[in-house]
Amino acid sequence: MVRAKMAALAALAAVVWSGAALAQAPARGGTLNFAVVAEPPNYDCHANVTFGVTHPIAPHYSMLLKFHGATYPDVSGDLAKSWTSSADGLSYTFKLHDNIKFHDGSALTSADVKASYERIIRPPAGIVSVRSAYYGDFGEIETPDPQTVVFKLKSPVAGVLSLLASPFNCIYSAAKLAVNQRYPETEIMGSGPFTFVEHSRGSSWTAKRFDGYFKKDLPYLDGYKAFFVKSPNVLPGMLGGQFDAEFRFRSPSERDQLVAGMGDQVWVKEQPLVATLVVIFNTKKKPFDDVRVRQALSFAIDRWAGGEQLGKISAIKYVGGGMRPGFEMALPESELVKLPGYWKDAAASRAQATKLLKEAGVDQLSFKLLNRSGTDPYTTAGIYAIDQWRRVGVTATHEQLETTPYQAALSSGNFDVAIEFISDYTDDPTAQFTKLLSKKGSAVGHSNHEDYKIDAMYEAQRRAIDPVERKRIVNEFDRYTITAANVVSLLWFQRIVVMPKKVKGWYAMPSHYLGQDLSDVWLEK
Numbered sequence: 001m002v003r004a005k006m007a008a009l010a011a012l013a014a015v016v017w018s019g020a021a022l023a024q025a026p027a028r029g030g031t032l033n034f035a036v037v038a039e040p041p042n043y044d045c046h047a048n049v050t051f052g053v054t055h056p057i058a059p060h061y062s063m064l065l066k067f068h069g070a071t072y073p074d075v076s077g078d079l080a081k082s083w084t085s086s087a088d089g090l091s092y093t094f095k096l097h098d099n100i101k102f103h104d105g106s107a108l109t110s111a112d113v114k115a116s117y118e119r120i121i122r123p124p125a126g127i128v129s130v131r132s133a134y135y136g137d138f139g140e141i142e143t144p145d146p147q148t149v150v151f152k153l154k155s156p157v158a159g160v161l162s163l164l165a166s167p168f169n170c171i172y173s174a175a176k177l178a179v180n181q182r183y184p185e186t187e188i189m190g191s192g193p194f195t196f197v198e199h200s201r202g203s204s205w206t207a208k209r210f211d212g213y214f215k216k217d218l219p220y221l222d223g224y225k226a227f228f229v230k231s232p233n234v235l236p237g238m239l240g241g242q243f244d245a246e247f248r249f250r251s252p253s254e255r256d257q258l259v260a261g262m263g264d265q266v267w268v269k270e271q272p273l274v275a276t277l278v279v280i281f282n283t284k285k286k287p288f289d290d291v292r293v294r295q296a297l298s299f300a301i302d303r304w305a306g307g308e309q310l311g312k313i314s315a316i317k318y319v320g321g322g323m324r325p326g327f328e329m330a331l332p333e334s335e336l337v338k339l340p341g342y343w344k345d346a347a348a349s350r351a352q353a354t355k356l357l358k359e360a361g362v363d364q365l366s367f368k369l370l371n372r373s374g375t376d377p378y379t380t381a382g383i384y385a386i387d388q389w390r391r392v393g394v395t396a397t398h399e400q401l402e403t404t405p406y407q408a409a410l411s412s413g414n415f416d417v418a419i420e421f422i423s424d425y426t427d428d429p430t431a432q433f434t435k436l437l438s439k440k441g442s443a444v445g446h447s448n449h450e451d452y453k454i455d456a457m458y459e460a461q462r463r464a465i466d467p468v469e470r471k472r473i474v475n476e477f478d479r480y481t482i483t484a485a486n487v488v489s490l491l492w493f494q495r496i497v498v499m500p501k502k503v504k505g506w507y508a509m510p511s512h513y514l515g516q517d518l519s520d521v522w523l524e525k
Contacts, residue, residue: 045170061170061190069507115174220522273493275423294485298341299353373400
């Protein structure tokens with residue numbers, strides 16, 4: 001019965017995504033109550049990587065550009081009403097909307113955009129900008145007039161608009177930054193559709209409509225309230241009507257319970273998430289410096305059966321390489337199945353694993369598997385990988401650590417093999433491939449390999465302006481890194497969104513960082 005309802009709701013979701021369901025005139029008013037299963041460590045968008053920041057804080061800020069659910073992966077304007085690029089790809093000029101105001105009533109101009117991106121690209125001493133490396137080829141930022149901002153590039157860069165459209169690129173006040181570069185850590189003062197009311201730490205976040213918002217007739221909501229809760233409390237909160245929504249993703253069992261409890265009052269969308277769990281081999285430690293050992297441990301994992309089974313009980317499901325399954329630059333299944341670890345014949349794949357281990361002289365291999373503790377699906381993934389390795393005579397001990405010591409072990413190279421994640425806000429390979437690089441090429445190149453051909457291919461795709469050529473390089477990169485097996489994808493996450501039908505104007509994109517400014521969202525009366 002539940003599955004039948006699921007099928008019906010999937011059909012409804014298709015209607016919602018087609019835009020037909022939005023033909024109804026938006027209603028103004030009401031407060032949106034939603035759950036967030038993480039709380040912001042501080043308020044600075046530029047310094048954070050968690051949805052615990054974007055979900056409660058994004059509605060307070062405008063971005064130069066953004067992704068919109070109706071047009072993803074294309075980029076839309078936010079503060080920018082139009083833009084052009086030079087023929088050589090070395091200059092991008094943006095025209096801003098008129099009469100944009102910060103929440104304190106001061107005007108937002110190109111000077112604020114410049115100051116914010118300077119902080120992101122070239123952060124001052126003591127300021128954390130976690131994605132500054134993405135902008136290494138960005139040069140001067142010019143402001144010929146209050147409504148125009150020009151980004152100069154040192155060399156052509158692929159995906160410039162996607163890089164500029166990061167949901168963490170909040171635009172701050174240049175005047176306030178001039179006084180205190182750290183004010184965004186503790187103070188909310190943006191130009192977005194909602195103004196800050198209160199943060200009750202450990203409990204909730206409250207906001208109200210900004211009547212001076214520069215987009216006519218928006219937002220529709222009077223305000224919103226985000227409740228910080230543990231993940232197990234989301235389900236009863238949605239079933240009981242305490243929460244109108246939860247914007248991250250739910251597990252398969254939670255999906256079934258919500259559909260069973262709320263019936264045709266919800267719609268469901270399922271898709272691969274821009275996130276994958278990977279297995280990292282420490283190539284500085286024997287025997288993981290031997291490609292045969294790394295390939296053998298990848299061959300031993302039956303990803304196809306694992307995805308089918310684990311997808312029923314956890315957040316990981318889809319089989320893919322370095323790019324999100326189904327994305328236009330991802331390797332198709334017909335090519336994946338030819339590569340180490342992706343054969344569909346599990347028996348043949350394990351026989352190959354056994355052969356490689358014997359050739360490497362480690363047919364009685366044992367090691368520690370470093371993993372995060374208390375976080376699904378890390379534990380699930382670790383248990384599955386250990387079981388798969390056991391089938392080829394390999395013994396792995398599961399060592400699960402809290403996040404801080406886990407990250408310290410990865411960064412210091414104090415591990416044999418580890419479960420890690422790759423995730424960012426969009427499908428761009430410049431963001432997705434950083435953990436596959438050498439330590440010289442990336443601070444998060446935790447496999448410690450010295451295969452600089454991988455770094456060279458990464459740089460080549462970054463500079464391939466022609467999309468056909470870029471896809472060719474990305475696919476070559478994917479095939480090469482899967483074969484080198486310094487870091488191998490285990491399974492990609494699934495994003496399952498179950499949304500009450502009364503919440504209108506919101507789209508589930510393949511990233512839970514996106515679509516959170518809430519300016520278009522309204523509540524059906």
